Amino acid sequence: MGLFDSIRSAFGLSAEADATRDADPEDLFGMSTAYLTMEANLDFVPADAAALCFSAVDSTDFAAAVDEVETILHAGESDTGTRFRRHEDDHGYHWVVLEDSDPEDLVTSVHFAADTFVEEGYGSRLLAAVFGFERPRDGARAYWVYSFRRGAYYPFAPTGGHERDSRLEFKLQSVLDGELDVEGDEGYWYPLWPDDPDGHPWE
Amino acid sequence: MEWKPDWGLRGRMVLTMFLLFALYIVFIAILSRYMGLFGVVIVMGLFSLGQFFFSDRLALYSMGASKVEADEYPQLHAMVGRLSQQADLPKPTVAVAETKVPNAFATGRSPKQSTVCVTKGLLHTLDDEELEGVLAHELAHVKNRDVMVMTIASFLSTIAFMIVRWGWLFGGNRNRQGGGGMIVAILVSLVVWIVSFVLIRTLSRYREYSADRGGAAITGNPSALASALLTISGRMDRVPQEDLREQSEMNAFFVIPIRSGFVGRIFSTHPPTEKRVERLREMAGEMERQ
Numbered sequence: 001m002g003l004f005d006s007i008r009s010a011f012g013l014s015a016e017a018d019a020t021r022d023a024d025p026e027d028l029f030g031m032s033t034a035y036l037t038m039e040a041n042l043d044f045v046p047a048d049a050a051a052l053c054f055s056a057v058d059s060t061d062f063a064a065a066v067d068e069v070e071t072i073l074h075a076g077e078s079d080t081g082t083r084f085r086r087h088e089d090d091h092g093y094h095w096v097v098l099e100d101s102d103p104e105d106l107v108t109s110v111h112f113a114a115d116t117f118v119e120e121g122y123g124s125r126l127l128a129a130v131f132g133f134e135r136p137r138d139g140a141r142a143y144w145v146y147s148f149r150r151g152a153y154y155p156f157a158p159t160g161g162h163e164r165d166s167r168l169e170f171k172l173q174s175v176l177d178g179e180l181d182v183e184g185d186e187g188y189w190y191p192l193w194p195d196d197p198d199g200h201p202w203e
Numbered sequence: 204m205e206w207k208p209d210w211g212l213r214g215r216m217v218l219t220m221f222l223l224f225a226l227y228i229v230f231i232a233i234l235s236r237y238m239g240l241f242g243v244v245i246v247m248g249l250f251s252l253g254q255f256f257f258s259d260r261l262a263l264y265s266m267g268a269s270k271v272e273a274d275e276y277p278q279l280h281a282m283v284g285r286l287s288q289q290a291d292l293p294k295p296t297v298a299v300a301e302t303k304v305p306n307a308f309a310t311g312r313s314p315k316q317s318t319v320c321v322t323k324g325l326l327h328t329l330d331d332e333e334l335e336g337v338l339a340h341e342l343a344h345v346k347n348r349d350v351m352v353m354t355i356a357s358f359l360s361t362i363a364f365m366i367v368r369w370g371w372l373f374g375g376n377r378n379r380q381g382g383g384g385m386i387v388a389i390l391v392s393l394v395v396w397i398v399s400f401v402l403i404r405t406l407s408r409y410r411e412y413s414a415d416r417g418g419a420a421i422t423g424n425p426s427a428l429a430s431a432l433l434t435i436s437g438r439m440d441r442v443p444q445e446d447l448r449e450q451s452e453m454n455a456f457f458v459i460p461i462r463s464g465f466v467g468r469i470f471s472t473h474p475p476t477e478k479r480v481e482r483l484r485e486m487a488g489e490m491e492r493q
Contacts, residue, residue, distance in 0.1 A: 091285060
């Protein structure tokens with residue numbers, strides 16, 4: 001904790017400041033090469049889907065911002081062929097789910113959506129971008145989660161129910177570290193449990 | 204998402220901390236003339252350090268709260284997890300207290316060691332959005348390191364209290380200016396204790412406002428916390444008296460303290476609910492107007 005952080009918390013400002021800090025979507029482009037490494041070194045192929053998780057704000061202006069994001073993604077649908085849908089999970093969090101067989105297009109679309117949130121002034125409401133992977137050999141699932149709050153990636157490998165495969169997660173970390181900015185503190189590797197044990201976090 | 208910073212609140216908080224600091228400096232300066240401070244500071248330092256390190260367990264124990272796992276309270280855990288993520292905090296330990304009084308508190312010396320505790324009554328009384336508001340308020344306390352700030356702010360106040368309480372025991376031997384020294388020291392300590400008590404309580408109320416703002420920033424929904432505060436305070440007035448007295452020592456950590464009619468407003472650790480609700484509504488209004 002730096003001096004500035006100490007002063008901020010001494011005056012009781014940390015919570016407000018950190019919860020309203022804007023996100024930096026540029027980090028998302030790191031996923032493009034990560035897709036290649038995942039397949040070449042770890043046999044994990046793209047699950048052809050990625051998603052953006054955000055928490056809502058109770059205001060009309062925010063609803064307008066979400067509409068703006070939808071409009072932009074609709075326009076992009078014809079361009080890149082990336083299909084998109086909205087989803088609200090059991091915890092009341094919102095998702096923009098994007099589906100495309102080309103990982104490059106997925107990354108671009110996720111970035112596009114995230115960037116629109118930032119431009120509309122709601123970058124601080126972005127929680128995570130989640131990129132899905134599958135291992136054809138045994139059907140294992142893994143995700144790279146980009147935390148907008150931390151500005152770092154972490155692996156998430158659910159095994160059905162509320163269990164995660166820690167060994168696989170550490171393996172993903174060791175292979176991708178350096179390529180992606182991986183969160184060093186595992187205390188921040190938050191699970192994103194899917195509502196349906198066999199589904200993706202956004203299903 | 205932004206709203207205008209509450210400069211009034213910041214200014215008052217800085218002023219309170221400055222006054223407290225100045226008071227302590229004067230206190231030490233006067234006290235060191237009349238008695239050897241070294242022993243007192245060492246003993247009290249150890250005491251405060253102990254309090255700092257064990258207060259969380261003590262608080263949980265005295266509330267009859269125990270840590271709960273994710274499979275016992277999956278929803279609560281998921282909620283705390285997501286809110287911590289938004290607040291950029293590691294996920295705290297989650298505890299539940301077996302009492303019907305709806306309340307919540309956060310303890311722990313640092314964000315990594317923190318525990319957020321809710322009572323069963325709170326889980327039953329509030330709906331999901333309101334519960335989120337209260338949990339975010341507690342996470343804001345963790346984020347602002349309120350346990351550490353209040354422990355440091357109270358340190359010399361506790362010493363002053365100890366001197367008032369036990370000073371006469373050491374009356375004869377340590378003073379350097381004859382028999383009257385200890386009496387002066389006790390009187391000065393008494394004044395310092397009273398003034399610092401008021402200042403510390405004031406600081407505590409400002410930090411509540413800060414945590415309300417922080418919590419609202421985390422959930423993006425100031426009205427939910429406002430409605431939770433109203434629900435809780437409405438409920439608390441109807442809870443039987445025995446329960447209330449049992450809980451009253453824990454007041455400082457609660458999201459809403461239990462009312463006791465004769466204790467004046469300046470001694471209260473929390474601002475009045477109506478004022479907090481009013482400020483949260485202002486925040487909600489600002490969000491619409493931006």
